[in-house]
Amino acid sequence: MPDAGSIANLLPDLLADSSQLLPARSQMAFTLGFHIILACFGVGFPAMMLIANYIGLRKQDSVALELAQRWSKVAAVLFAVGAVTGTVISFEFGLLWPEFTDRFGEVFGILFTIEGIFFFLEAIFLTIYIYGWKRMSGWAHFWSGVPVAICGIGGAFSVVAVNSWMNQPGGFTLGSDGKVTDVDPIDVMFNGAVSYEVPHMILAAYLAVSFMVASVYAVGMLRGRRDRHHRLGLLIPLTVGCILAPIQFFVGDTAAREIAKDQPIKFAAMECVEKTHRDVTEYIGGICTDDGVKGAIPIPGLDSFLVGFSTDTKVIGLESVPPDERPPANTLLHLSFDYMVGIGSALIALGAWFGFVWWRKRDIPQTKWFLRAVAVSGVATILAVEAGWIVTEVGRQPWIVYEIMRTEDAVTGANGIWVTFVIALALYAALGAAAIFVLRTMARRWREGEAQSVPYGPLDDEPASTPGGSE
Amino acid sequence: MSTADAVGAVLWVGATLYAVFAGADFGAGFWSFFAGRGERAERARDQVDHSIGPVWEANHVWLIFILVVLWTAFSEAFAAVFSTLFIPLSLAALGIVLRGTGFAFHRLAPSDRERRWYQALFGAASILTPFFMGTVIGAIASGRVPLGNAEGDAVSSWLNGVSLLTGALFVATGVYLAAVFLVSDSRRAGDEDLVQYFTARAMGAAVVAGAIAVAGIFVYHAEARYIYDGLVDEGLPIVIFSAICGAGALFLLWRGASRGVRELAVGAVVAVVWAWGVAQYPYLLPESLTVNEGAADHETLVETLIVFGAAVLLVIPSLVLLYVLTQRDIVAEEHEPIAGRE
Numbered sequence: 001m002p003d004a005g006s007i008a009n010l011l012p013d014l015l016a017d018s019s020q021l022l023p024a025r026s027q028m029a030f031t032l033g034f035h036i037i038l039a040c041f042g043v044g045f046p047a048m049m050l051i052a053n054y055i056g057l058r059k060q061d062s063v064a065l066e067l068a069q070r071w072s073k074v075a076a077v078l079f080a081v082g083a084v085t086g087t088v089i090s091f092e093f094g095l096l097w098p099e100f101t102d103r104f105g106e107v108f109g110i111l112f113t114i115e116g117i118f119f120f121l122e123a124i125f126l127t128i129y130i131y132g133w134k135r136m137s138g139w140a141h142f143w144s145g146v147p148v149a150i151c152g153i154g155g156a157f158s159v160v161a162v163n164s165w166m167n168q169p170g171g172f173t174l175g176s177d178g179k180v181t182d183v184d185p186i187d188v189m190f191n192g193a194v195s196y197e198v199p200h201m202i203l204a205a206y207l208a209v210s211f212m213v214a215s216v217y218a219v220g221m222l223r224g225r226r227d228r229h230h231r232l233g234l235l236i237p238l239t240v241g242c243i244l245a246p247i248q249f250f251v252g253d254t255a256a257r258e259i260a261k262d263q264p265i266k267f268a269a270m271e272c273v274e275k276t277h278r279d280v281t282e283y284i285g286g287i288c289t290d291d292g293v294k295g296a297i298p299i300p301g302l303d304s305f306l307v308g309f310s311t312d313t314k315v316i317g318l319e320s321v322p323p324d325e326r327p328p329a330n331t332l333l334h335l336s337f338d339y340m341v342g343i344g345s346a347l348i349a350l351g352a353w354f355g356f357v358w359w360r361k362r363d364i365p366q367t368k369w370f371l372r373a374v375a376v377s378g379v380a381t382i383l384a385v386e387a388g389w390i391v392t393e394v395g396r397q398p399w400i401v402y403e404i405m406r407t408e409d410a411v412t413g414a415n416g417i418w419v420t421f422v423i424a425l426a427l428y429a430a431l432g433a434a435a436i437f438v439l440r441t442m443a444r445r446w447r448e449g450e451a452q453s454v455p456y457g458p459l460d461d462e463p464a465s466t467p468g469g470s471e
Numbered sequence: 472m473s474t475a476d477a478v479g480a481v482l483w484v485g486a487t488l489y490a491v492f493a494g495a496d497f498g499a500g501f502w503s504f505f506a507g508r509g510e511r512a513e514r515a516r517d518q519v520d521h522s523i524g525p526v527w528e529a530n531h532v533w534l535i536f537i538l539v540v541l542w543t544a545f546s547e548a549f550a551a552v553f554s555t556l557f558i559p560l561s562l563a564a565l566g567i568v569l570r571g572t573g574f575a576f577h578r579l580a581p582s583d584r585e586r587r588w589y590q591a592l593f594g595a596a597s598i599l600t601p602f603f604m605g606t607v608i609g610a611i612a613s614g615r616v617p618l619g620n621a622e623g624d625a626v627s628s629w630l631n632g633v634s635l636l637t638g639a640l641f642v643a644t645g646v647y648l649a650a651v652f653l654v655s656d657s658r659r660a661g662d663e664d665l666v667q668y669f670t671a672r673a674m675g676a677a678v679v680a681g682a683i684a685v686a687g688i689f690v691y692h693a694e695a696r697y698i699y700d701g702l703v704d705e706g707l708p709i710v711i712f713s714a715i716c717g718a719g720a721l722f723l724l725w726r727g728a729s730r731g732v733r734e735l736a737v738g739a740v741v742a743v744v745w746a747w748g749v750a751q752y753p754y755l756l757p758e759s760l761t762v763n764e765g766a767a768d769h770e771t772l773v774e775t776l777i778v779f780g781a782a783v784l785l786v787i788p789s790l791v792l793l794y795v796l797t798q799r800d801i802v803a804e805e806h807e808p809i810a811g812r813e
Contacts, residue, residue: 080575083528084568090538091564094553098620101542102550106767109543113778116536117786123528124789131525131802172768183768413621414557423565431572441581 021408023417024096027424029393031088033386034428038082040385043156043202044209045075046126046148051236053145057138063228067236069133070446071213072145074439076130081435083123085428096417100400100410103180107172108162110185115158122151153202160201161194167392168192168262169401192262196255197392203248204388207347208381210241215378216443218371234364238374242351249344253306260307263402264316266395269327270337271303276317280304285338288330327397336387336394343384350377474773475766478544479755481779485540487744489533491648491737494641496527498649500570500597501642502672503590511668515653516590518665520578522656525797527574529790531567536782544775545765547618548755552607555616555623559603559634566600569593598642605641609634612747613695614757633694640683644740647676651720651736658729659798670724677721677736684713684743697757701750709749713742 049071056065090112093101101109129145136144165171171187172180217233260267267273272288273280280303286296301311308314318326327333350373357365364370400407503519506512542549553560573593580586606629610616613633617623628634650673657665691699702710720735751757755765766772796802 077575077579080528080571083531084571087531087535087567088564090535091553091560093542094538094549095557095560095564098550098554101553102546102620105542105546105549106544106771109539109546109767110771110774110778112539113536113543113775116532116539117778117782119535120529120532120782120786121789123532124786124793127525127529128793128796128802132796135801135803181768183770185770185774412554412557413619414554414625416557416625420561427565427568431568434572434576437581438576438579442579 020411020413020415020417023421024411025407027417027421028092028096030421031085031092031424031428032393033389034432035082035085035089036385036389037208037382038078038085039156039159040205040208040382041075041078041212042082042122043152043205044207045071045078045213046145046152047206048209048213048237048240049075050142050145050149051240052232053142055236057142063232064236066229067233070442072130072133073442075126077435077438077442079123079126081431083119085431086119088424095414095420096412097400097410098412100405103178103405104169104401107169107180107183107188108165111158111162111165111189115155118151118155118158122148122155125151156202156205157198160198161189161191163392164193164197165191166400167197167396167402169404174404193258196251196258200248200251200255200388203244203251204385206244207241207248208378208385210237210244211347211374211381212378213237214241215375218374222368222371222375231364234374238354238364241347241377242354245344245347245351249348252341252344257307260315263396265318265321265326266333266391267307268316268318268320269330269333269395270391271315272330272334273303273315273317274319276314276320278304278314279311280307280313280315282306283334285335288334293334325398327395329394333391333395336390340384340387340391343380343387347377347381350374473763473766474769474776475544475763476753478540478766478772478775479752479762481776482537482540482544483745483748485533485537486748487741489530489537490641490644490744491740492526492530493533494601494645494740495648495652496523496530496645497570497597497601497642498645498647498676499523499653500574500594501646502649502653502669504594504598511664514662514665515668518653518657518660518662518669519649521660521803522653523574525802526793528571529793531571534567540775540779544767544772545755545762546767548760548765550620551616551618551622551756551760552611554619554621555625555628556607556610557621558625559606559610559629563600563603563607566596566603570596570600601641601645602638605638606630606634608641608747609637609695611756612637612691612698612751614697614759616756616759618756618759631694632690636683636687636690640680640687640743643676643680643683644743647673647680648736648740650676651724651732654724655729655733670727673732673736674721674724677717677724681714681717681721695757697754698747698750701752702746704750706746706750709742709746713739713746716742 049068052064052071053068055061056063056068093105125144125147129141129148132141132144165188168191170191171184171189173182175181214234214237217230217237220230221234256267256270259270269288271280272283272286272293274290274292279301282299282302283293283296284299286293304311304313304315318330353365353370353373357363357370396402398406398408400410499519499522503516506515538549569592573589573591573596577586577589577593580589609631610623610629610633613631615623615628615631615634650669653669654666654673657669688699688702691702716735716739720732720739723732723735753761753763755762767775793802
């Protein structure tokens with residue numbers, strides 16, 4: 001029998017336990033939200049620089065080659081920062097969620113070992129590419145960059161597949177004691193959510209990079225720099241982005257329908273559906289409350305139609321599960337989802353504008369409003385990526401492994417997460433500021449026409465092997 | 472040998488490669504940090520940049536590899552280690568971030584003052600990161616990590632003699648390897664002055680690393696008896712091999728030999744890692760969890776081995792390509808003009 005003393009001791013212990021969940025979730029959300037921006041660049045940027053490189057080699061275009069070279073230097077910086085913030089994520093699997101990794105590491109871990117290979121190859125070939133501009137022949141150098149783009153996609157597949165697995169866990173059997181047995185790696189890898197979540201994220205990465213890069217050159221053009229360098233710097237990423245945006249819309253739409261089927265409670269929270277019913281109204285914007293959505297634009301029947309192509313489709317509501325199995329922050333989820341869809345639509349509109357003008361005039365639209373739209377599209381797209389992660393992660397709560405393990409059961413028993421969270425906040429804020437500052441310094445130097453070595457230059461014009469050559 | 476043993480060996484191969492290559496990169500940061508001021512110091516720092524610039528990220532990936540193999544194949548041990556040793560591992564993660572970004576940013580800094588600042592950050596973090604990692608190894612080796620979620624003492628598990636000594640030893644071996652590598656790189660660059668500069672430092676580091684290793688015998692005897700017993704028993708031939716390699720490397724350094732030093736120095740460090748592995752076997756966490764007990768589902772272990780096979784086929788040739796291109800200066804750091812130094 002527990003005596004009064006041990007019960008008195010138990011209470012602070014319980015408080016200490018549950019108090020770790022919020023800081024752990026905050027730290028995970030923040031560090032992942034930061035890393036995902038860099039990860040997008042790791043996945044999508046190499047392709048952009050290779051396209052410029054290809055054009056440069058194919059058409060003997062020195063401006064395109066210069067763009068490729070500069071982009072590779074930006075990629076080098078972002079990749080270095082992404083490598084370390086990604087390492088932090090892998091530490092956090094143990095630091096924050098040891099119970100999760102303890103129980104399910106043997107299930108999802110294999111995907112990370114595969115990711116490790118892709119990351120390795122990406123790091124190796126990106127280095128060869130970045131440092132190979134001077135002394136490799138043009139096409140050999142180009143081909144050394146191709147594995148980087150392939151491994152970026154492969155790595156994204158492996159990592160996002162783990163997240164898909166958390167949403168649609170499969171490929172193992174749970175014994176009566178809760179222990180995992182009969183792991184089937186293929187079923188883990190190709191779990192129920194992979195087919196839509198993985199392409200959705202890879203496309204998102206490409207879109208984020210496309211519009212971010214395009215926005216940099218749009219800002220330059222708005223400041224009156226309309227040379228060929230800026231025009232090509234805008235044209236290459238914008239073309240890629242505008243081709244991919246409609247594809248992404250289709251993939252995202254499919255994903256939403258699949259989620260309505262596979263994770264109905266997440267979908268109900270995204271759309272603020274309280275009760276299960278038919279002919280469900282689609283609300284655009286607004287605040288979710290217990291008695292309906294306030295301040296939204298209602299479109300009767302559309303939600304049901306989007307889920308099953310008929311207004312008669314039944315949509316499962318939040319009230320179908322007990323309150324402790326519903327995600328928190330419905331309004332945040334709802335608005336994040338709407339924002340993502342809104343940005344997706346806006347990007348398609350931007351692409352249509354660009355495509356139409358290009359078809360008629362073979363030129364970038366000359367109006368300032370077009371350039372302004374491109375200038376804000378970069379940050380807007382990055383925010384859409386963040387919104388998407390909010391939807392998938394907050395929307396899965398309270399589960400870390402959907403309907404199998406609750407997040408509160410996965411958290412570490414270690415104390416002090418608030419401290420590490422605050423340190424992470426301060427550190428990443430400084431890191432982000434420093435990265436932007438360094439990139440701006442690089443851009444300024446390039447603008448000031450600082451001597452830059454010519455790609456594929458003759459072998460003997462710089463004694464690169466002499467240390468101290470910069471003295 | 473069971474499948475679990477094979478995966479354990481894979482883990483050890485990863486740990487060895489990390490200890491040698493990333494260890495040397497950490498050590499290079501140490502030399503950058505303590506180079507001081509002046510023309511020669513700047514030249515030494517440039518040589519450090521030139522040597523590790525193209526390879527440090529690839530070398531860093533071995534850590535990711537170790538972590539993912541650990542949590543895939545031995546998830547129970549991973550959870551126990553990361554929850555009990557929350558503090559040193561958080562500090563190591565902090566160090567990794569500061570070191571990587573400090574290095575990536577310093578070449579691009581707008582002014583000399585900022586470049587020095589980033590360089591100092593890189594250097595300091597290059598010392599603290601392996602130190603905290605070493606304290607983690609010490610905690611495991613001395614049996615202070617019980618199974619479960621944060622069951623061990625959050626502080627005394629890694630603030631103890633074995634942990635502090637192992638932390639110091641990881642720093643020292645990296646510093647030693649870095650100096651040896653930098654001797655070769657300076658020689659290849661034709662800078663005789665730097666060859667002497669780093670030779671003297673390599674000899675000093677060899678003596679210090681050796682002294683820490685000897686001190687370790689006593690500390691492990693007192694606090695990590697299981698490992699000690701293993702080291703003086705089945706691990707003894709490897710320990711002796713390490714000592715011979717270390718002494719040989721020191722002799723060649725003293726003679727100013729241009730060949731063989733790197734190989735012997737690497738041999739000495741590799742032997743330390745494997746002596747520890749042999750001494751700890753069959754335990755993953757000494758005396759509470761063996762490799763077989765802590766291993767994942769058989770299917771997962773087989774998959775891990777298959778992935779490792781793929782890694783050997785794909786990654787190793789790529790790494791060799793990178794090292795060869797680097798050593799031949801085909802893949803080489805361009806000397807970006809740095810403000811204030813032109």
